Amino acid sequence: MDYFLELLIGGLTRGSIYALIALGYTMVYGIIELINFAHGEIYMIGAFTALIVAGVLAMSGMSGLSVLILASVVAVIYSAAYGFTVEKVAYKPLRHASRLSPLISAIGMSIFLQNYVLVAQTSDFLPFPNLLPDLPFLANYVGFIGSTEFIIIGTTAVIMVLLTLLIKFTRMGKAMRATAQDRNMAMLVGVNVNRVISNTFIIGSALAAIGGVLIASHVGRINFYIGFLAGIKAFTAAVLGGIGSIPGAVLGALVLGCTESFATGYVSSDYEDVFAFVLLIVILIIKPSGLLGHKPTQKV
Amino acid sequence: MSTLNYTKYMEGMKQAVVVSLWFMFLTFPIMVIRVNTIENIIEWRWMNMLYIGAGSFILSFVWRKMSGRGISARKESIGAQGGRKFYLQRLVSEKRLSLPALGIVAVIALFFPFVSSIYQTNIMTTALMYVVLGLGLNIVVGQAGLLNLGYVAFYAAGAYTYALLYHHFGVGFWLALPLGALAATVLGVLLALPVLRLQGDYLAIVTLGFGEITRLVLENWNEFSYGPSGISGIPRPGLFGMEMDMHEATVYLYFLMILLCIITIFVVNRLQDSRIGRALLALREDEIACQAMGINKTMVKLTAFALGSTWAGLVGVIFAAKTTFVNPASFTFLESAMILSIVVLGGTGSIIGIIIGALLLILLPEYLRAFGDYRMLLFGIIMVIMMIFRPQGIVTGVRKTYEFHTEEK
Amino acid sequence: MNPILEAKNLSMNFGGLKALDRVDIDVLPGQITALIGPNGAGKTTFFNCITGIYSPTGGDIFITPSGGGRKKITGINIHKVTENGVARTFQNIRIFPDMTVLENVMIGRHCRTEAGVLGAILRDKGTMTEEKAIVARSYEILKKIGITEHVNLLARNLPYGAQRRLEIARALATDPFLLLLDEPAAGMNPQETRDLEALIISIRDEWEISVFLIEHDMRLVMGLSDSVYVMDYGEMLARGTPQEIRQNPEVIKAYLGEDVSA
Ligand SMILES: Nc1ncnc2c1ncn2[C@@H]1O[C@H](COP(=O)(O)OP(=O)(O)O)[C@@H](O)[C@H]1O
Ligand SMILES: [Mg+2]
Numbered sequence: 001m002d003y004f005l006e007l008l009i010g011g012l013t014r015g016s017i018y019a020l021i022a023l024g025y026t027m028v029y030g031i032i033e034l035i036n037f038a039h040g041e042i043y044m045i046g047a048f049t050a051l052i053v054a055g056v057l058a059m060s061g062m063s064g065l066s067v068l069i070l071a072s073v074v075a076v077i078y079s080a081a082y083g084f085t086v087e088k089v090a091y092k093p094l095r096h097a098s099r100l101s102p103l104i105s106a107i108g109m110s111i112f113l114q115n116y117v118l119v120a121q122t123s124d125f126l127p128f129p130n131l132l133p134d135l136p137f138l139a140n141y142v143g144f145i146g147s148t149e150f151i152i153i154g155t156t157a158v159i160m161v162l163l164t165l166l167i168k169f170t171r172m173g174k175a176m177r178a179t180a181q182d183r184n185m186a187m188l189v190g191v192n193v194n195r196v197i198s199n200t201f202i203i204g205s206a207l208a209a210i211g212g213v214l215i216a217s218h219v220g221r222i223n224f225y226i227g228f229l230a231g232i233k234a235f236t237a238a239v240l241g242g243i244g245s246i247p248g249a250v251l252g253a254l255v256l257g258c259t260e261s262f263a264t265g266y267v268s269s270d271y272e273d274v275f276a277f278v279l280l281i282v283i284l285i286i287k288p289s290g291l292l293g294h295k296p297t298q299k300v
Numbered sequence: 301m302s303t304l305n306y307t308k309y310m311e312g313m314k315q316a317v318v319v320s321l322w323f324m325f326l327t328f329p330i331m332v333i334r335v336n337t338i339e340n341i342i343e344w345r346w347m348n349m350l351y352i353g354a355g356s357f358i359l360s361f362v363w364r365k366m367s368g369r370g371i372s373a374r375k376e377s378i379g380a381q382g383g384r385k386f387y388l389q390r391l392v393s394e395k396r397l398s399l400p401a402l403g404i405v406a407v408i409a410l411f412f413p414f415v416s417s418i419y420q421t422n423i424m425t426t427a428l429m430y431v432v433l434g435l436g437l438n439i440v441v442g443q444a445g446l447l448n449l450g451y452v453a454f455y456a457a458g459a460y461t462y463a464l465l466y467h468h469f470g471v472g473f474w475l476a477l478p479l480g481a482l483a484a485t486v487l488g489v490l491l492a493l494p495v496l497r498l499q500g501d502y503l504a505i506v507t508l509g510f511g512e513i514t515r516l517v518l519e520n521w522n523e524f525s526y527g528p529s530g531i532s533g534i535p536r537p538g539l540f541g542m543e544m545d546m547h548e549a550t551v552y553l554y555f556l557m558i559l560l561c562i563i564t565i566f567v568v569n570r571l572q573d574s575r576i577g578r579a580l581l582a583l584r585e586d587e588i589a590c591q592a593m594g595i596n597k598t599m600v601k602l603t604a605f606a607l608g609s610t611w612a613g614l615v616g617v618i619f620a621a622k623t624t625f626v627n628p629a630s631f632t633f634l635e636s637a638m639i640l641s642i643v644v645l646g647g648t649g650s651i652i653g654i655i656i657g658a659l660l661l662i663l664l665p666e667y668l669r670a671f672g673d674y675r676m677l678l679f680g681i682i683m684v685i686m687m688i689f690r691p692q693g694i695v696t697g698v699r700k701t702y703e704f705h706t707e708e709k
Numbered sequence: 710m711n712p713i714l715e716a717k718n719l720s721m722n723f724g725g726l727k728a729l730d731r732v733d734i735d736v737l738p739g740q741i742t743a744l745i746g747p748n749g750a751g752k753t754t755f756f757n758c759i760t761g762i763y764s765p766t767g768g769d770i771f772i773t774p775s776g777g778g779r780k781k782i783t784g785i786n787i788h789k790v791t792e793n794g795v796a797r798t799f800q801n802i803r804i805f806p807d808m809t810v811l812e813n814v815m816i817g818r819h820c821r822t823e824a825g826v827l828g829a830i831l832r833d834k835g836t837m838t839e840e841k842a843i844v845a846r847s848y849e850i851l852k853k854i855g856i857t858e859h860v861n862l863l864a865r866n867l868p869y870g871a872q873r874r875l876e877i878a879r880a881l882a883t884d885p886f887l888l889l890l891d892e893p894a895a896g897m898n899p900q901e902t903r904d905l906e907a908l909i910i911s912i913r914d915e916w917e918i919s920v921f922l923i924e925h926d927m928r929l930v931m932g933l934s935d936s937v938y939v940m941d942y943g944e945m946l947a948r949g950t951p952q953e954i955r956q957n958p959e960v961i962k963a964y965l966g967e968d969v970s971a
Contacts, residue, residue, distance in 0.1 A: 035501055048330060055335030056342055074329070081326055093367065093688045099500070100447070101691035104644045107637045108683025115677035120330045120348075127337055232508065232633070239505050270520040277509035277516075284506055285494045567830050574829030575822055575840070578808070582816045585805035592760060592799075594791035594820025594883050603826065699809045701861040704848055 007265040008258065013149045015257025016156035020211030021234035022249040023163065024204025030180040030244035031200050037106035038086050039208060040231020041113035044224065046079035046209025047216040048117055054129055068131040075209045083205025084198055117224040125223045128216040152214045159210065160250055167246065172199055180244065236280045242293020251291055316360035323356040324349050366689060409558055413551040421550050425622065427662040428557035429615045432564045434642035434654040436611025439568065441640065442648035443577065444604035445584025447504040449636050450511025454484040454609035456518065456631040458616020463531040463626045473537040477617050484613025485606050492605035496598055511636055518628040530627025534620050553622055564611060568651060573700045580604055645686050647693025656694050713738045713773050713887055713919055720767035721754050728754040730943040731768065736887065738775065741913050741920045743930045746940035752923045753800055756889050760797050761787040774886050792820050796885035798876040800892045806865035810856060813864050813875055814847035817882025847882055854878040854908065870901040881916070888912060890922040894929055902926060906933055931955065
């Protein structure tokens with residue numbers, strides 16, 4: 001039972017990180033139907049920025065929670081700025097091109113950003129300081145969850161609630177939903193579609209940065225390549241849940257995280273990543289639109 | 301008139317300043333600061349900021365000029381099949397120009413291995429392999445419009461077929477070649493069957509997953525594929541039992557690839573304007589209308605996957621023979637992305653375009669080696685820029701034209 | 710005369726919406742039959758059910774090709790419907806934009822020919838004969854339709870009216886016994902509409918293909934049709950000759966209203 005709980009917590013932790021990245025994929029896809037391959041790199045850049053800021057602060061004698069907060073804030077700002085710029089440079093000029101063009105542009109962007117960090121920083125793995133505070137009270141009440149896991153799951157949950165509120169109730173959220181439903185219609189009723197798309201990239205990138213800081217603290221090391229697998233996994237999660245659907249991305253991410261955790265725990269750790277993709281393929285074959293996606297009724 | 305020019309100029313100036321400030325801000329932490337956690341020092345590379353600022357200032361002007369042109373180029377391409385043509389396009393479509401060009405290419409191809417080093421011949425052989433891979437993937441993506449991001453799996457199937465058959469049974473290259481192609485074809489159909497119902501991006505992600513699964517299985521199933529270290533000692537292709545030294549073997553493989561390229565081009569070209577080729581195109585253009593024309597969508601998709609993966613299997617066998625060694629690291633997603641980029645950059649549906657695309661994409665990073673670490677960086681940029689300024693690829697496919705004599709009135 | 714197309718009790722629900730509600734329709738051979746009704750009445754949905762694009766939620770569809778026996782085609786695959794001799798055009802033009810005009814029509818011959826991959830590569834005599842026949846027949850159809858100058862043009866570059874005609878040509882190339890046209894005159898100018906009328910009549914009389922069309926242009930429908938069905942809110946309101954429909958008070962009330970005398 002303890003082992004089961006341990007795996008469950010591990011799965012939820014993993015799933016939370018996937019969820020933070022998957023949201024960016026799903027929101028962008030919902031609005032411009034693009035698989036933003038560079039999104040994983042945005043997350044990587046978030047982690048790197050946090051590492052740099054934390055390093056500078058640590059060497060100037062700062063420590064504790066203030067480092068975490070400052071590093072996270074700067075990482076979020078920078079990831080958002082990168083997301084915004086990537087959209088403006090690599091996708092916006094292609095808005096009316098065929099579907100493949102932006103996809104290739106995204107792949108190019110992804111290769112570029114990886115190598116940009118490689119060249120400007122290093123190709124080695126860098127140790128990432130554990131910025132997340134220790135929560136000693138946890139040990140007294142619940143033995144099976146560490147503070148890092150607790151913080152990751154908790155932070156993600158709070159962010160999900162905030163995002164849901166943002167999308168449900170703010171003007172910007174409404175504009176985003178309208179654009180996702182029908183871009184031309186939204187344009188006709190006066191929604192500034194360009195701004196909506198920019199906002200989507202900014203929000204998605206900011207979330208990815210938070211994921212980047214959390215996971216880097218958890219795992220303890222990063223390099224320029226971490227965005228790739230995380231990106232693919234998160235995209236898998238988004239598709240699993242039904243791409244374009246925000247609750248779907250979260251559900252898909254948690255299901256994916258838990259599947260990986262249980263499969264590695266009970267079956268074999270060698271095939272950790274295989275389980276993720278097998279799960280994806282099985283679900284898509286049974287329910288091609290994903291867990292929470294609804295089949296678009298194609299009108300002819 | 302001059303005031304208009306002046307305001308325009310000022311506008312560009314203002315934009316350039318904003319852009320350059322923005323990029324200086326954007327690249328600040330990653331380009332300027334480097335934290336060395338081991339020695340506990342921070343490097344501040346302020347010069348980088350200067351370079352970025354100046355570079356983006358200039359590029360802003362270039363971009364402004366180019367994007368005006370890019371849009372007009374796009375408009376032009378709509379009028380293709382008639383209308384003004386890109387010079388490469390003319391080279392391809394006018395016999396008067398294309399025949400001599402073909403002759404020159406043939407001569408260069410014939411003498412290339414004799415005037416260049418082993419190293420360069422090897423690279424050229426690799427580029428030719430990608431020509432075939434590109435043409436194969438083009439059947440699936442360019443013609444049938446099925447976005448396949450796991451094409452590398454079929455490539456791996458061919459390579460491992462030869463490696464394993466040799467390892468266990470001592471099967472030689474020439475027998476492994478058709479068997480590798482067959483293995484890839486079967487794998488292609490096996491993949492196509494479950495994903496037939498999926499469309500567009502769902503198909504893309506499932507094929508991506510499939511490619512990754514293949515690689516991960518090869519990496520972890522030690523008893524079957526000998527894990528990450530792979531299988532080595534695979535023999536090069538033989539020629540009637542002749543002994544060949546390294547140089548001869550390289551040249552031989554080069555001509556083998558030239559031959560395979562010619563065969564591929566021949567086959568793909570014939571397919572393109574056949575009943576099956578048209579059905580693939582119709583599927584890409586409009587799935588519903590295609591079916592309403594009495595075309596069995598399932599059959600067409602299976603055919604596309606099977607036809608596409610066969611080539612990957614063939615090249616896979618040659619790859620194994622060329623490197624004499626296979627391991628899973630050669631079959632990553634980046635490989636699929638590279639082949640897809642060849643298809644899209646070259647111009648989906650255009651044979652010449654894909655050949656040029658393959659040569660560019662494979663040779664460019666090699667010759668960009670002079671740029672050291674910057675080569676993949678440049679490669680990424682070039683991909684983005686190509687898509688923005690010429691999204692239809694280097695050469696757009698030209699459809700066959702038919703002549704009719706309108707005798708009766 | 711036995712009907713060549715029969716819909717019996719055909720229903721189609723989308724969620725709660727009854728797009729078709731127990732519809733009965735017969736199409737007689739050698740006739741031009743029209744289906745009219747206000748926007749959203751369910752006309753296109755009816756075509757989609759017949760051609761296998763939607764699977765009807767209730768009822769049955771039968772065809773009786775001139776040579777063969779009566780056959781149930783409810784819910785079969787789209788391409789099977791075409792193979793069985795029922796071809797269609799679409800309300801929103803769905804030509805293959807990046808193929809040439811001639812190729813668009815050649816695609817229509819696909820289901821009546823059989824060259825495979827091997828034939829394509831080897832170009833044996835059988836394949837080449839078949840290919841020549843495809844080209845010749847497609848050109849012949851284009852000639853009858855009146856698009857001969859532009860055969861090598863990409864279909865996307867055709868003028869709008871010609872695109873609509875091309876879609877008809879493409880459907881004809883599948884050798885149908887019944888042609889379904891979904892608003893063929895939509896967006897056409899008066900001259901193009903008159904040409905279209907002549908074309909539809911020649912399809913019936915010279916090609917001996919029965920036509921079933923959805924159309925909003927009342928003058929066209931009334932002048933052309935042998936029999937007319939009127940649909941509203943997914944239900945069949947009336948059927949009869951154009952004369953009868955014009956005088957049917959229910960129809961006038963529901964649909965034609967002010968428009969009938971025009
Ligand atoms: N795929 C679909 N999903 C949901 N509703 C549909 C679909 N296709 C048609 N409908 C609905 O069915 C009704 C009839 O549509 P349609 O057959 O296109 O009308 P018509 O062709 O007579 O103008 C409309 O209310 C339309 O919105
Ligand atoms: Mg309609």
